[in-house]
Amino acid sequence: MRALATRRKRRAGRSHAGAGGRRRILFFRPLALRIALALAACFAGLLLHFDYQMQLYFRDSAHPRPALLYARAPKLSPLLGQSPEKVLSLLEYRGYRRAERIEGPGSYVLTGNRMDLYPNPAPGSAEASGPVRLAFQGGRLRAMHRHADGARLGSISLEPEAIGTLQLGPYEDRIALRLHQMPELLVRALLAMEDRNFERHIGVDVFAIARAFVNNLLHGQTTQGGSTITQQLVKNLFLSPERTLSRKVTEALMAITLELRHSKAEILEHYLNEIFLGQSGNRAVHGFALASEYYFARPLGRLGPHEIATLVGMIPAPSLYNPRRNPERALVRRNLVLSKLAEVGAIDDADAAALSRSPLTIAPHRSAGGSVFPAYVDYLHRQVRQYFPEDVLRAGGIRLYTTLDADIQQTAQQALSRALARLESDRGISPGVLQGAAVVVSVDSGDILALVGGRQGGFAGFNRAVDAQRPIGSLVKPLVYLAALERPGTFSLGSMIQDTPLTLETEAGRTWSPQNYDRDFRGPVMLLEALTRSYNVPAVRLGLEVGLDSVAETINRLGVRKEIPRYPSTLLGASVHSPLEIAQLYQSIANRGNRMPLRSISHINDPGGGVIARFPGRADRVIEPGPAYLIDFALRQVVRSGTASRASRHFPPSLGLAGKTGTTDDYRDSWFAGYSGNLVTVVWVGRDDNRPVGLTGAGGAMRVWMEIMQALPLAPSAHRRPAGVRFLELDPATGLLARDSCPERILIPVLAQSRTPRLAPCSGAGGAGRN
Numbered sequence: 001m002r003a004l005a006t007r008r009k010r011r012a013g014r015s016h017a018g019a020g021g022r023r024r025i026l027f028f029r030p031l032a033l034r035i036a037l038a039l040a041a042c043f044a045g046l047l048l049h050f051d052y053q054m055q056l057y058f059r060d061s062a063h064p065r066p067a068l069l070y071a072r073a074p075k076l077s078p079l080l081g082q083s084p085e086k087v088l089s090l091l092e093y094r095g096y097r098r099a100e101r102i103e104g105p106g107s108y109v110l111t112g113n114r115m116d117l118y119p120n121p122a123p124g125s126a127e128a129s130g131p132v133r134l135a136f137q138g139g140r141l142r143a144m145h146r147h148a149d150g151a152r153l154g155s156i157s158l159e160p161e162a163i164g165t166l167q168l169g170p171y172e173d174r175i176a177l178r179l180h181q182m183p184e185l186l187v188r189a190l191l192a193m194e195d196r197n198f199e200r201h202i203g204v205d206v207f208a209i210a211r212a213f214v215n216n217l218l219h220g221q222t223t224q225g226g227s228t229i230t231q232q233l234v235k236n237l238f239l240s241p242e243r244t245l246s247r248k249v250t251e252a253l254m255a256i257t258l259e260l261r262h263s264k265a266e267i268l269e270h271y272l273n274e275i276f277l278g279q280s281g282n283r284a285v286h287g288f289a290l291a292s293e294y295y296f297a298r299p300l301g302r303l304g305p306h307e308i309a310t311l312v313g314m315i316p317a318p319s320l321y322n323p324r325r326n327p328e329r330a331l332v333r334r335n336l337v338l339s340k341l342a343e344v345g346a347i348d349d350a351d352a353a354a355l356s357r358s359p360l361t362i363a364p365h366r367s368a369g370g371s372v373f374p375a376y377v378d379y380l381h382r383q384v385r386q387y388f389p390e391d392v393l394r395a396g397g398i399r400l401y402t403t404l405d406a407d408i409q410q411t412a413q414q415a416l417s418r419a420l421a422r423l424e425s426d427r428g429i430s431p432g433v434l435q436g437a438a439v440v441v442s443v444d445s446g447d448i449l450a451l452v453g454g455r456q457g458g459f460a461g462f463n464r465a466v467d468a469q470r471p472i473g474s475l476v477k478p479l480v481y482l483a484a485l486e487r488p489g490t491f492s493l494g495s496m497i498q499d500t501p502l503t504l505e506t507e508a509g510r511t512w513s514p515q516n517y518d519r520d521f522r523g524p525v526m527l528l529e530a531l532t533r534s535y536n537v538p539a540v541r542l543g544l545e546v547g548l549d550s551v552a553e554t555i556n557r558l559g560v561r562k563e564i565p566r567y568p569s570t571l572l573g574a575s576v577h578s579p580l581e582i583a584q585l586y587q588s589i590a591n592r593g594n595r596m597p598l599r600s601i602s603h604i605n606d607p608g609g610g611v612i613a614r615f616p617g618r619a620d621r622v623i624e625p626g627p628a629y630l631i632d633f634a635l636r637q638v639v640r641s642g643t644a645s646r647a648s649r650h651f652p653p654s655l656g657l658a659g660k661t662g663t664t665d666d667y668r669d670s671w672f673a674g675y676s677g678n679l680v681t682v683v684w685v686g687r688d689d690n691r692p693v694g695l696t697g698a699g700g701a702m703r704v705w706m707e708i709m710q711a712l713p714l715a716p717s718a719h720r721r722p723a724g725v726r727f728l729e730l731d732p733a734t735g736l737l738a739r740d741s742c743p744e745r746i747l748i749p750v751l752a753q754s755r756t757p758r759l760a761p762c763s764g765a766g767g768a769g770r771n
Contacts, residue, residue, distance in 0.1 A: 067384075068176055068399045069377060070160035071406040072447075072602065077155035081140040087115065090158060094120070095183055095301025102131050106180055113137060116147070120159045120180060132156055161299065161406050162289065164377055166384065175289035177300065179269040185305055185346060186288060187268065189312040192340040195229040199264060203230045203255035230255040233271045277311060278318045285318075293372045295323060297363035305347055306355040309337035323362045331360055373409050375453025375463045376402070379580075380600045382466075387613065388604075398612065399605045403447035411711045412438050412450040412681075413457030419704040420455050420685065427694065434693060436685045436704060437464035439583040440712075443678050446587055446596030446617050451580070462688070465579045470669045470684060473573040473662035473697065474534045474643075475582055476555070478589065478631055480543045480571055481531050483554045485627045487546070488753040493528040493630055494728065496735040497538040504540075504568055514540050514572060517663075517696075526735050528748055531634050532642035534661060536572055543571035557622045559584035559595055573662060582673050583682045589631055590658070590675040592719055593623030625722035626751045632658060632719050633749050639674065643698055647674070647706055656717035659705075661697030668692050670700030678715035681705055724752040731760035738762070 074090055076082060091108060099107045102118050109116040115134040131147040144153040162175050179187075191198050197205050205228050227235070234254040258267065276284060277291040285294050291311050292300040303311075313333035314321040323330035335356040342352035380402060420434045440450040453463035462468075484491040499522040503513045514536050521537065530538035543551050551571065552564035560581050564570060580598065588595040596617045603614045623631070635658035638644050643661045651657055659674025670685040670693060683701040687693055693700065729745045731738040735757060738745040742762035 067166040068162060069164045069166065069380065070399060070401050071163050071404045071409075072402065073157040073160040075155045075157050076134065076141065076144070078141050078143055079155070081142075083139050083141075084110075084113075084115070084136050087134065087141065091117070093299060093302055094158060094161070095181060095299075096120075097184065119156060129156070160401060163373055163402070163404060163406060166377070166381055166400070175287060175293070176273045177269075177287075177289045179265055179272070181301070182269075182272055182288070183301060183303065183308060185341070186272070186300070186308050186312070188344065188346040189308055189337055189341055190229070190272070190315075192344045192346070193312055193337055194232070194315060198229055198268075201228055201230075201259075203257075203259035204228060204252045227251075228255065229271050230258055230267055233267060233274065234258060236274055236276060237270075275315060276318060277314055278322060295362055297372075304355075305341065305351070306334060306338065306358055307361060309341065309355075310334045310360065313337045323360050327360055327362075334360070373404065373406075373413075373451075373457070374461075375457065375465055376404050376409065376448075376451045376600070378453070378463050379448075379451055379466050383600050398607065401602045401605070403442075403445075403449065403600055403602055404451075405449040408440055408712060409450040409452070409457075412440055412452050412708050415707040415711060416452050416683070416704055417455045417457065419707045423685070423695065423700060423703065429693070433687060434685060435464060435688050436683065436701075437468060437579045438684075438704065438708060439465050439579045439682045440708070441583050441587055441598055441680045443587060443590045443675060443680055444596070446584075446591075446598045447602075448580075448583075448598050448600045449679070451600075464684065468578055468684065469576040470578075470686060471574055471664040472577050472582060473664040473669060473671055474536075474539075475585075475660055475662035475671050475673055476571065476573040476575070477531060477534065477539050478635060478660055479554050479558065479585065480539055480546070480551050481527060481634065482589075482623065482627060482631045483546045483550045484527070484542055485630045485751075486554075486624070488626070488751040489755075491527065491542075491546075492750045492754040493526065493634060493748045494730045494735045494750060494757065495527050496524045497527055497530055497542055499523060499525050499530065499535055499538050502537050502540060506567075512568065514568075524735075526730070526732055526746075528634055528637065528746075529732065532637045534638075534643045540568055540571045544568065555585070557595075558588040559597070559622075573664065579682045579684050582671070583680055586673045586675060586682065587680050588622050589628065589635070590680050591619070592632070593621055593625060593628030594619040595622045626724050629719060629722055629725055630749055630751070632717075635660060636717075644672070644674070644702055646698060647702060650706055650710060651714070654716050655714055656719075657709075658717070659702075661702060663696045666692045667694050667696065670695040671697050672701040672705045674702075674705055674709070675717075676709070676714040677717040677719075679709070679712060681708055683708070721749065725749050726752060728756070730757070731762060734760050736760035 076087060076090070088110075095106065096117075097103075097107050099109055101109060102116055105118050105120045107118050113136040115136070116131055117134060118131040119129055121129075132153060133145045133147060134141060135143040135145075144156065145151065146153060159181075162177060162181075164175055195201075195205070231251050234251055273287040273289070275288070276286055277288070278285040278294065280294060285291050288311055289300045291314075292298060292303055292307075295311065296303060296307055310323055310330060310333075313330065313336065314323075320326060321330045321333045323334075338347070338352045338356050341347045342349045347355075380400070384400065416436050416438050420436050421431070423429065424431055424434055434455070436452075436455055438450065438452040439448065441448050451465045453465045454461060484495075485493070499516070501513065501521060503511050506512055516536050517534070522535070525535065525538060527538075527542070529535075530542075548566040548568070548570065552566060555564050560577065565575050567574065584595070584598050587598065596619050599615055599617055601615045604612045606612055636656055638661075639648050639657045639659050640653075641648075644659050647657065647659065655676050657674060657676055659672060662671030662673070663669070664671075668686060668690055671683070673680070673682045675681070683705045685693065685695060685700040685704060695701075727747050727749050729738045729747050730736065731742045732744050732746045737757050737759050739760055739762045742760055
């Protein structure tokens with residue numbers, strides 16, 4: 001009985017214990033559910049936070065995208081008569097691919113004298129214009145037709161070249177390209193090396209992680225990563241570089257969220273533009289487009305397979321595989337990428353082997369600023385700030401279409417550098433001492449086609465083309481003579497002016513006696529000869545007779561927006577100006593007296609292609625047709641037989657080139673400003689420390705000018721004689737109407753208001769005049 005009682009007590013105890021346990025379980029179930037719900041809510045909130053953070057970036061808001069800059073779009077046209085080689089050069093430069101048949105935008109087929117071309121869409125546009133057929137004859141483009149309906153086309157525009165961005169921040173830059181602008185081989189190399197399953201995973205590749213884990217375990221160290229391209233993009237944009245478990249989990253979650261929101265193409269395009277690929281001083285090099293310019297000095301579309309492989313090989317460790325600092329490691333890494341390309345069938349095994357034997361082809365060190373043309377972009381940035389606040393430029397990824405001609409800019413940069421080195425060698429000047437600047441503008445439109453701020457055009461720094469304020473010497477003389485020629489009742493190109501000693505008293509009570517270059521005096525000379533030969537004393541006498549106020553007003557009227565000193569020395573170029581200011585002055589003369597304000601921006605579009613603003617030029621007549629023709633005639637004589645006559649031996653006479661040399665005291669500054677029918681080019685040569693360089697305008701800057709202009713497409717001058725201008729045959733010794741017996745005669749234009757001079761006292765009779 002006692003045993004039975006004991007068993008009953010035990011069962012009763014267990015029953016009470018079970019009841020208590022059940023009560024405890026019932027108590028904890030709601031708590032566990034609450035905790036699970038709270039964790040789920042936190043997780044969902046975390047995902048929403050990640051998603052919000054990334055959407056801000058992809059909408060160009062929280063993570064601002066820079067304003068993109070484009071050069072002027074090149075045109076293909078039968079009127080331009082481009083050769084097949086030129087057309088192919090333009091296409092290859094932009095990454096077009098040759099195919100057996102048209103494969104969509106960015107492809108072309110070349111068969112004999114016929115090319116079928118499918119242009120890429122313009123930046124900001126979602127659709128291409130459709131394929132066209134180009135017909136060549138006699139080595140020139142003769143006709144173009146649209147595929148769709150056979151309509152004849154006068155011209156088509158290729159997509160403009162991306163030249164950089166407005167400064168994104170103080171320490172990083174990039175050149176953003178669309179995915180279709182990236183070479184296909186680059187994409188294949190990237191996927192082969194970094195993410196073979198990119199098209200199949202959802203942001204995280206479990207198999208790649210497992211493969212990397214096993215590989216690293218076998219080697220006893222981290223030799224392979226398992227991060228996808230999506231994870232790498234997330235890490236670069238949003239996360240710190242620390243290696244912790246929490247960061248890796250965050251990275252994976254953000255990658256999955258990103259894949260759910262955005263297409264593979266969008267992710268890939270952002271990765272190619274954002275990936276870090278090195279450091280240039282205090283500036284980070286982001287994206288393959290900028291890295292291509294930084295390491296190879298060429299656009300991305302012009303890189304060969306071995307060069308693309310070099311860049312892709314740098315991704316895991318840009319410092320370790322930097323081809324400049326560690327060429328041996330970079331070479332090994334490049335060859336690994338080439339072997340992977342062969343493995344996936346992107347290139348042949350034989351090509352991979354041959355390319356692996358080639359050396360690294362790295363360009364000399366260059367700047368990685370916001371553009372490969374930093375002087376131009378520096379000026380552009382100043383101009384844009386006049387119209388838009390900085391936050392607008394940085395917030396929306398707007399597109400600025402500039403007036404820059406990339407070919408002309410590159411030509412001017414290279415020519416300036418070569419010519420300065422040659423001058424140093426010829427004159428025994430220490431290498432690197434000379435500096436220079438150049439500006440090239442369109443005669444008709446005032447578009448700034450090129451702006452070179454120094455002999456190392458690819459490096460940012462002091463922008464001499466805009467900021468170097470230097471005395472201009474004899475470049476001012478055409479303005480002095482123009483002020484006189486605008487008074488036809490008093491002066492003409494045939495008027496005589498005294499070239500005799502002159503002494504003036506300054507406001508400080510000192511005396512000033514201007515001298516000619518050769519320190520000789522010639523007595524009375526014609527205005528035309530005095531300007532052509534750049535005599536100093538006649539220029540001062542003429543300027544004083546016309547009046548300093550009149551000369552200053554002429555300089556301001558033609559485009560210089562600042563106060564001109566009213567001193568006699570101003571008549572010989574003592575006032576300081578930049579090359580850009582001089583370009584405006586001479587544009588007004590070259591354009592037959594019509595001033596077009598120099599412009600660097602054509603128009604600005606929003607990211608969708610809509611036009612935000614246009615900047616059309618508006619011509620102002622600042623010189624009447626008659627005086628404009630006379631001063632242009634005189635400047636042509638400067639090149640034909642005056643101080644710039646050396647230039648005439650290097651160009652066809654039919655171009656009718658015009659220009660003026662300029663030299664300052666002690667040969668500190670060498671200038672030349674000259675123009676053809678379509679281009680005005682201004683060059684300055686000197687030293688930054690303002691010490692003498694021993695170069696005249698003809699011996700220094702004009703040589704640089706010639707090298708630039710010889711490489712550019714020049715058009716002959718179309719300055720036709722306006723109404724009210726007639727030609728007279730004059731005796732250069734007296735400025736009087738020449739007789740047949742005069743030993744010398746010169747044909748010059750004069751205005752109808754100018755009185756006809758009497759006959760020269762040459763023996764014989766007769767005179768000549770032409771209407």
